[in-house]
Amino acid sequence: MISDNILAIHPVVLALLATLFTWGLTALGASMVFFFKSINKKILNAMLGFAAGVMIAASFWSLLAPAIAMAGRTGQTPWIPALTGFLAGGLFLFLVDKILPHLHMGLETANAEGIKTSWQRSVLLVLAITLHNIPEGLAVGVAFGSLAGQHTSSTLAGAIALAIGIGIQNFPEGAAVSIPLRREGFSRFKAFMYGQFSGLVEPVAGVLGAYLVLLLTPILPYALSFAAGAMIYVVVEELIPEAQTGHETDLSTIGVLAGFAVMMLLDVALG
Secondary structure (H helix, E strand, O other), X not given: OHHHHHHXXXXXXXXXXXXXXXXXXXXXXXXXXXXXOOOOHHHHHHHHHHHHHHHHHHHHHHHHHHHHHHHHXXXXXXXXXXXXXXXXXXXXXXXXXXXXXXXXXXXXXXXXXXXXXXXOHHHHHHHHHHHHHHHHHHHHHHHHHHHHOOOOHHHHHHHHHHHHHHHHHHXXXXXXXXXXXXXXXXXXXXXXXXXXXXXXXXXXXXXXXXXXXHHOHHHHHHHHHHHHHHHHHHHHHHHHHHHOOOOOOHHHHHHHHHHHHHHHHHHHHHO
């Protein structure tokens, strides 16, 4: 069977392949800058909302729910790993957000967050997107790393569903990075390169997440919950506020619902 052949592959390799797929869709989305110089604010809000919806759904269906189930099967108190890991993930992103210099689209350089630096505006803009790709890559890596302890088709299907969901939302996300950079005055090629570069952190985080889970298998429920907390932090801190800027916010709300529905469908149907 195909699933048996896939399960025979080392989980870290699977994590790498999966996150290369998610990065590839980021690059594909970023390539839209070669066809469009600007992006309608309504469409941008809908795209950001969709990404937020996917991440919210993935945080529960692909990460928290499996973490709670795993903890129960291993005799742990189910809510302890979920709560501890979830809050730790949020705290980690909070600290990174306060330390790593970055700038959100549409803001002046003086409004950059994190430690004050003389880095160029372009670098600060890309770092803002790169920041929320870290938990996405980590989530996929941890999901595939969990295969080491559970060689089952359902666990594999859940990890694949998560990778597909993250990849789907990475396409509009890539476009949402590169096209605004074009409007900032970047050449099409430079905007594309920065846009796809923002997704390169996902394979790094994915391999790291899978490797840590293999190294410390008992922490798996905590690791899954950690990734969920980090993703929810990004959604609330970054994606939803940006999706709600301007006067046309209905589409961003619809985008959230659509993204949640797509991720839920993928996870329930495949997992």
